[in-house]
Amino acid sequence: MSDAGAPIQHSAVQAGAPWLRGDGPDSDVVISSRVRLARNLAGFAFLQRAKPVERQGVFAACRDHLTSVGLAKQVIWAEVHRLPQIDRTLLMERHLLSKEHSKGGAASGVDWPRGLCVSAPDERLSIMVNEEDHLRVQVLRSGLALTDAWQQIDAVDDLIEAGLEYAYSARFGYLTACPTNVGCALRMSVMLHLPGLRMTGELDRVRRATKELGLAVRGYYGENSDASGDFFQISNQVTLGKSEETIRRELEKQILPQVLEYERASRRLLLEKRRRATEDDIFRALGLLRSARLLAPEEAMAQLSLVRMGVLMGVVQGLTEQAVTQLFLLVQPSHLQRYLGKEMDQQRRREARADLVRERLGGI
Amino acid sequence: MHDIMVVDGVRVERHLCERCAIREMGGGGAGGGGGGTIADPLKAAAEMSQQTVGMDPTTPEAPRALACGKCGLTFNEFKTDGKLGCASCYEAFVAQLGGILMRAHEGATHHAGKVPRRVAASRDAGAGRFAGHRVSQSAAEASSQERSDEDERMRQRAEIAARLVTLRKHLGEAVTSEQYERAARLRDEVRDLERELRAVSFGVERPETQA
Numbered sequence: 001m002s003d004a005g006a007p008i009q010h011s012a013v014q015a016g017a018p019w020l021r022g023d024g025p026d027s028d029v030v031i032s033s034r035v036r037l038a039r040n041l042a043g044f045a046f047l048q049r050a051k052p053v054e055r056q057g058v059f060a061a062c063r064d065h066l067t068s069v070g071l072a073k074q075v076i077w078a079e080v081h082r083l084p085q086i087d088r089t090l091l092m093e094r095h096l097l098s099k100e101h102s103k104g105g106a107a108s109g110v111d112w113p114r115g116l117c118v119s120a121p122d123e124r125l126s127i128m129v130n131e132e133d134h135l136r137v138q139v140l141r142s143g144l145a146l147t148d149a150w151q152q153i154d155a156v157d158d159l160i161e162a163g164l165e166y167a168y169s170a171r172f173g174y175l176t177a178c179p180t181n182v183g184c185a186l187r188m189s190v191m192l193h194l195p196g197l198r199m200t201g202e203l204d205r206v207r208r209a210t211k212e213l214g215l216a217v218r219g220y221y222g223e224n225s226d227a228s229g230d231f232f233q234i235s236n237q238v239t240l241g242k243s244e245e246t247i248r249r250e251l252e253k254q255i256l257p258q259v260l261e262y263e264r265a266s267r268r269l270l271l272e273k274r275r276r277a278t279e280d281d282i283f284r285a286l287g288l289l290r291s292a293r294l295l296a297p298e299e300a301m302a303q304l305s306l307v308r309m310g311v312l313m314g315v316v317q318g319l320t321e322q323a324v325t326q327l328f329l330l331v332q333p334s335h336l337q338r339y340l341g342k343e344m345d346q347q348r349r350r351e352a353r354a355d356l357v358r359e360r361l362g363g364i
Numbered sequence: 365m366h367d368i369m370v371v372d373g374v375r376v377e378r379h380l381c382e383r384c385a386i387r388e389m390g391g392g393g394a395g396g397g398g399g400g401t402i403a404d405p406l407k408a409a410a411e412m413s414q415q416t417v418g419m420d421p422t423t424p425e426a427p428r429a430l431a432c433g434k435c436g437l438t439f440n441e442f443k444t445d446g447k448l449g450c451a452s453c454y455e456a457f458v459a460q461l462g463g464i465l466m467r468a469h470e471g472a473t474h475h476a477g478k479v480p481r482r483v484a485a486s487r488d489a490g491a492g493r494f495a496g497h498r499v500s501q502s503a504a505e506a507s508s509q510e511r512s513d514e515d516e517r518m519r520q521r522a523e524i525a526a527r528l529v530t531l532r533k534h535l536g537e538a539v540t541s542e543q544y545e546r547a548a549r550l551r552d553e554v555r556d557l558e559r560e561l562r563a564v565s566f567g568v569e570r571p572e573t574q575a
């Protein structure tokens with residue numbers, strides 16, 4: 001227990017994240033589905049107000065219960081506050097750790113014990129301990145799988161509650177540090193890949209319609225990231241007064257079918273009406289990735305997005321969608337360094353990123 | 365009627381409003397609020413971040429020294445960063461939180477989802493019957509939808525969505541000006557309209573599934 005350990009093994013880095021496998025339902029458009037619950041323990045102040053001894057108490061109680069109650073066949077426990085920075089960034093890139101949880105209070109000189117519990121090797125389940133709320137439970141799935149994800153997290157929630165008493169009120173539901181999360185304290189989100197809509201200029205319309213339905217739209221990196229590229233995260237905002245089932249249905253049935261259909265229609269339209277120009281865009285992207293000697297992460301993502309669409313359209317032969325999608329993760333700074341087994345500065349990373357992408361995509 | 369609130373591992377009892385009382389008696393459907401309302405939480409969130417939460421005009425004037433008896437957080441401290449200190453803060457600031465919650469959650473005032481097993485169990489034991497609050501996960505919902513009249517449906521959806529935007533705006537104004545009766549009426553209208561929106565989306569209105 002004292003060893004903070006390396007929660008993600010080299011082999012896992014090479015294999016990419018399971019939720020990026022691209023084998024889930026509707027994975028041509030939906031990269032992944034995510035469900036997150038916020039929970040606090042009865043009898044302890046919320047994190048921000050908790051004294052050091054309380055934080056330690058929450059940490060220990062959660063560690064003991066989460067690692068013994070059988071949440072998954074195997075779970076890995078990591079002491080986040082003791083992990084090297086590169087491992088924390090790696091976990092963030094894998095969407096298992098939030099930025100706040102990674103940072104803690106080290107900058108202000110008052111850090112506190114923070115835990116992360118991850119199911120292995122599938123990484124579908126992850127639980128942050130001593131984040132803004134005592135527990136932030138998350139289930140990630142490849143493709144559109146909100147129902148499956150909810151069923152898993154619902155069962156996990158019951159198991160956690162079997163040993164740890166939650167702060168709950170009949171009127172307000174699960175009590176959270178931030179009143180915007182109170183109620184069922186559930187955030188459901190899907191990560192969408194929408195290059196077709198961007199290329200046909202329909203993206204803003206979809207974004208507007210999504211917001212009209214009271215949903216949040218974010219970028220690839222979540223919370224504070226800009227939804228400007230080809231990747232969008234759509235999630236519910238309201239957590240009070242709606243059941244989990246209602247939240248899921250509103251997301252899965254009211255907005256996603258339309259977005260999926262629009263994106264597919266856009267891709268068909270591009271092939272039917274603008275085939276040459278579309279192929280040009282895709283093959284230029286592929287040419288760039290196969291030839292570049294220096295690559296920044298944003299540029300890599302933008303070009304990989306086009307190539308992924310090209311593979312899915314059948315325009316690009318000889319590459320699998322999975323090989324391309326895996327690169328979304330491997331081009332991120334910490335993954336790149338872990339994959340190559342050494343720490344590098346930004347310039348060296350741009351070189352290494354270009355080399356890796358050329359190697360993976362059969363470059364010159 | 366008394367509400368149960370788990371604080372410090374101790375069940376704290378307190379007086380219940382009529383609606384909670386109905387819920388507690390097993391009228392899950394009546395008080396569930398599961399239909400939800402469509403409002404604009406983005407707008408609400410934006411408003412919350414623009415004017416800090418505390419400047420929310422719906423917030424009753426808090427006594428200067430209003431503080432949580434359990435953790436000591438003052439309401440003024442809460443206003444600065446929007447985070448509560450402990451479970452008891454929800455009780456201590458209940459009057460002040462009402463408007464803030466309504467803003468952030470489309471006018472909702474009550475929880476309508478999962479109930480922790482041990483709370484449900486103690487309620488079952490007290491009432492001697494099955495508690496109907498747990499959300500059933502009927503995976504049976506058909507995943508494929510008929511796509512034929514999609515264009516017409518999209519048009520209708522857009523129309524309803526536009527009306528909803530206006531209604532929600534009025535709802536926000538009603539809450540802001542503390543016209544709570546009007547707000548309740550508007551909330552019902554929003555809810556009806558949302559049902560309509562669902563009907564257009566699905567072709568038929570599906571009842572909430574409750575186990």
Ligand SMILES: [Zn+2]
Nearest residue numbers: 171381383384
């Ligand atoms: Zn009540």
Ligand SMILES: [Zn+2]
Nearest residue numbers: 432435450453
């Ligand atoms: Zn408090």
